[in-house]
Amino acid sequence: MSEVKIIAASIVNFLKQQLEGDTLSVDSRESVEVGVQCIETAFELSPEDAAKALDLLQLVRQQHSRAEPPVDSAEAERLKNEGNVLMKAGCYREALENYSRAIELDPRNSVYLCNRAAAHFKLGQHEDAVADCTAALALQPNYVKAHGRLGLALTALERHREARAAYARAAQLEPDNESYRQNLRLTDERLAQRGERPPLDLGGLLQNPALLNMATEMLADPNMQNLISGLMNNATATGNGAGGAGGMSALFEAGQALAQHMQAANPDLVDQLRRQVRPPGPGGNPPSSQ
Structure with a gap:
C-alpha cells in the first residue's frame, strides 16, 4: 500500500469518525458523505486499504500533548501571588525567582512575564526587563502594563525613541492614565534636549x-x-x-x-x-x- 493511499484512507477514516458523532448538521453530513465517496473513488480505496488507515485525530492529540507540557496553573498562580508579596516587601531577587518558577509552569502567561520584568527592573537588569516585556507583548499585544514597563526599562537604557513608542501605545490603550501621559511628555523633553524631534504620532492625531x-x-x-x-x-x-x-x-x-x-x-x-x-x-x- 503506497503512502499516498495510506494518507487518503486515513482522511476517509477521520471523516467517517465525524459522521458517527452528532456534531455535524444535516447539510454538513451530506457534504462529508460526498467527500468520503469522492476520495474513495479518486484513490481507488479498498476495504484492505481502510484497515491500514491511521487514526489522525489520535495522532494530533499525541503531538499536541508532546508539544505543550501540562500546565500546573494553580501552583503557578500561587508562586505569582507569593512573588507579588515579596515585591511589596522589597525582596526583589526572591520575587524574581518566584516569577521564574511560575513561568516554567505556565510559559504562555503574559502576566508572569510582565511581573518578572518589574523584578528585573528593580534589580537594575533592564535588558532582561525589556526581553520579558517583549515576550509578554508577543503573547498579548494590547497588554497595557507591559507597554508601560517596557517604556521604563528602555528609558533606563536611554533608548528614548523606543521608550516613547511604548509610552505612546500605553497612553493610547489607557488614555486616562496620567502616569503614561506624564512619561510620554518627559520622554519628548529628553528627545528635545538631545536635539531630536519626537516622531509624529499620526495614530494619536x-x-x-x-x-x-x-x-x-x-x-x-x-x-x-x-x-x-x-x-x-x-x-x-x-x-x-x-x-x-x-x-x-x-x-x-x-x-x-x-x-x-x-x-x-x-x-x-x-x-x-x-x-x-x-x-x-x-x-x-x-x-x-x-
Whole structure:
C-alpha cells in the first residue's frame, strides 16, 4: 500500500469518525458523505486499504500533548501571588525567582512575564526587563502594563525613541492614565534636549476628538466645500492634476484657507500640532518644564 493511499484512507477514516458523532448538521453530513465517496473513488480505496488507515485525530492529540507540557496553573498562580508579596516587601531577587518558577509552569502567561520584568527592573537588569516585556507583548499585544514597563526599562537604557513608542501605545490603550501621559511628555523633553524631534504620532492625531470635530465642521462649511470643489474642477480642466501649475496654485490656496480656518476655530489645537511637528532648535518651542 503506497503512502499516498495510506494518507487518503486515513482522511476517509477521520471523516467517517465525524459522521458517527452528532456534531455535524444535516447539510454538513451530506457534504462529508460526498467527500468520503469522492476520495474513495479518486484513490481507488479498498476495504484492505481502510484497515491500514491511521487514526489522525489520535495522532494530533499525541503531538499536541508532546508539544505543550501540562500546565500546573494553580501552583503557578500561587508562586505569582507569593512573588507579588515579596515585591511589596522589597525582596526583589526572591520575587524574581518566584516569577521564574511560575513561568516554567505556565510559559504562555503574559502576566508572569510582565511581573518578572518589574523584578528585573528593580534589580537594575533592564535588558532582561525589556526581553520579558517583549515576550509578554508577543503573547498579548494590547497588554497595557507591559507597554508601560517596557517604556521604563528602555528609558533606563536611554533608548528614548523606543521608550516613547511604548509610552505612546500605553497612553493610547489607557488614555486616562496620567502616569503614561506624564512619561510620554518627559520622554519628548529628553528627545528635545538631545536635539531630536519626537516622531509624529499620526495614530494619536487621528484619534484626537478635537481634531476630528474640527475636520467635521470644516467639511460641513459651504465655503470649504466650494474651495474643494473648485480645486477638483481646476485639476480636471487643466488635465494636469494637482501636479500642474494650476493645480499647485489651487493646492496652495486651499492650504492657506485650511490653515486660517483651523487657526480661527481652535487656536490651542493648532498650537499643539505645531509643537508636535516643528523641529527642535532656535526655530522651535523650548521644552516645557515640569
